[in-house]
Amino acid sequence: MKHYDNPFYADNVYGHVIELIQRFASERAGEVHLDIGCGFARIAEPVRDIANLSYIGFDLDAQAVASLNERGFEAAVLDLQEQAEVILEKINAAVGGRRVASISLVDVLEHLANHAPLMSAVREMARKSDAVVIVSVPNFAHRDVGFKLAFGRLDIRSEGLLDHTHLHTFTDEILKGFLSEHGLYIVDRHDVVLERSDQFFPATHPALSPATPLGAVLRSLRSGADDTSTVNQLVVACLPGPRSAPRYLATEAAVAEKRPFLSVVTRTQGRRHTCLRDVLLSLTAQTCDDFELIVVGHRLNRDEQLLVERLIEDTPEHLRSRVRLIRVERGNRTAPLNEGFSAARGRYVAILDDDDIPMAHWVETFKDLEEKSPGCVLRAVAVKQVCAEAQTAFGLVSAPLTVSGFINEFPGKFDWLQNLRVNQTPPIALAFPRSAFEDLKIRFDESLTTTEDWDFLMRTASVCGVASSPAVTCIYRWWKGAESSRSVHPQDEWRANHQKIWDKLDELPVVLPAGTSRQLRALMDHHDHLARALAEAESALGRKRSIPLPPDAEPARFELQQLLDSTSWRISAPLRACSRALRRTPRPILDPSTMPLDAVEQAVREIRASTSWRITAPLRKVRDLVAH
């Protein structure tokens, strides 16, 4: 095995290994540390001097072993590919009955063809002495590797993340599976983080550079998926436990598992008996039954929970067998969505709140869309209907009372630009690919108390795109006189959440759907046309004579009128018109004859301080020169 002579630093892999040893072996001073595959053994001195343990190194290379001996350390030659019994015998011989506090495998595992004998021996040693096992391996999932690989480039080097002698690759998940397969379980970690690994080249590669849109998007998405995007070396502390099945078997099982097409997540607080019953009835009547239902009970008290359980129990068996109730006690209304999505097994997940109604072909329409556009967010059309509640003499509880026809205010197709300004799709009309939640870790923002669905939609739509069907498949109920999110959350709160989402969108690099360039060009052309038309109208208005003031009007009124009638002010009208158009502010009405005096005086000050007045100053100078 090749040896790497890298010095010890507190912030490199050796420093992190020592830190982990100290965390677990701080009270085992005088015991032994085994460094397996030690190479140049740069941790030998720190183990002795910092961790206060007796160091024993093991390596196949006799020269490395001899070098350690010369430095005053115990060491032995050990072939890591031997049988487990042989490895154990040699280690035990070196340990000589002393108690082992810790064992390290620093950048060893990726070089071995067959791990089983060594790992068996290590686990046995760890079990015998309650020793902690510190393992470090390079992280193949560092973003520098993945970003270049996405464009067909894998740069094998003499050392580093893609060392030419590596026989195995590890990501965090692979390492966890590997360790548990050999009976070791991670209990702590101290990974080595490098913003720029040895794979960060060429620096101008568009996928690597943080300054490029591509680089920014990739970084943004990758950093959300897990915590290892900049981890250079995975450095973990493990303790022994039972051996698990090989990881690849779990992967095969997951691939082969029959999952439903859709998971329906229904939030409920258990307060609307009839509404939840309506939802369950509507799901019973679906033309496509390839779905499961997850009822998420949020902060249910005992009676409310019993009620929800009763309603589920009452459903016909063919639906009941596909329903799960999970309870969420934390957070605001957004938390149940994250819990529901986490529990979902379907390829897609839809939100069906307990006061909305899907039509019979709701699931079927989503499924048809998936067949045409797998991986996209799926969107159908909802119509709005105003409802109240009523309880007649023969009803033990209130029931929905429809009070309006169908209000068709949601467009038939998803428009990304329009949705930047305001949400145009109620959650019932959407189904999200579960992979966006599970693999990209796009989560509902639990700091939002309303419009959490819009925020989630925009972040998901940015990477998945949206496939739309114009079919009306659901009814979005707008409650009048009954409790709803609009009555519970005041308008200021809605506005604040709205602004927060805008702020988040402004900070995110986005991938625009095909056709957006054309839309943007058309918008800019339209804007320019409006700005010109407005400027012309302003200019025409500016040429009108103002109404004469009475002779006894205050001097300030005369002054304002003179300013408004001046050539400087009129000639600069188009500039002010453009500025107002960009800021979307209306034209102020300045009438010296009717405004309050203090407003007149303020207007005079503002005009004299304005850009329009300042930039036309040369014109007035010329006029004055000519006049004199």
Added chain:
Amino acid sequence: MTTLRIQSILFHNELESIKRALSSIRRAADLAIAGGALSRVEVAYGDCSAFPVIGEAEVTRLRQEHAGYFDFDVTFFGGNLGSAKGHNTLLQHAGTDSVLIMNPDVVLAPDALIEMSRPFSQADVGMVEARQLPIEHPKAYDPLTGETPWATTACALIPRRVFDQVGHFDNETFFLYCDDVDFSWRVRAAGFRVIYQPTAAVFHDKRLSESGGWLPGGAEKYYSAEAALLLSYKWSREDITRQLIRQWQDLGIDYLNKAIAEFKRREAANSLPQRLDPEHKVAQFIDGFYAHHRFVI
């Protein structure tokens, strides 16, 4: 305790939708019997299709599947009798205390039968209608008493004694549509109340156009028009009948012309229905509807 017959008229319905409905009936019947609202349930279908929607083997299988929950039978009529006559034909063999008239694709909520039974605690209730999802019927009802001018037989529960007193559906006049309006008004004319029960929910698969509008089929358009003329005539509002004829005859729309022609044919043959409610105490004709509507679809 009450025995119940659920009867529906089939006309080329999809078998899967019928099976969904039967599964829901099974659950609703189970809960109603366990809760003491009913003692026995039977389901009777009359098939007006050109060929049987449910083959014999499937009928047997369904009968076995739901044995213990309800008795199940299908009568193949061998011809299209229409809704009113189809139901009347089935009613000849109905021996239960109550009859639930419903569309064959209607899916019952688990407690629908219990909730529909509730208003009959009062002896003057003659007919109870369930609330439909996803599209609720727009006609008004008293939010306190639940009283409504008429009940749609998409899903309506009627005691046997009411049929005995009022008679069956007027199949001589109505083929499809408005047979339920007519029946409801006769129930009310006999002194009973017609109740809308919002807590009794049923799902009736209705869909909207891409612009959110109602999507009537060809049969609905024609038979609704024909029924409008006959209903207004029967319930002593010939002024409305003649007004509709005047309005329609210049429009050049085929199904309206056909409806006018049928009315005139019956008029010429002296086979128009006997008139009822000469003092206009029961029937309502409001803006083209047979009750005030809370909203417009």
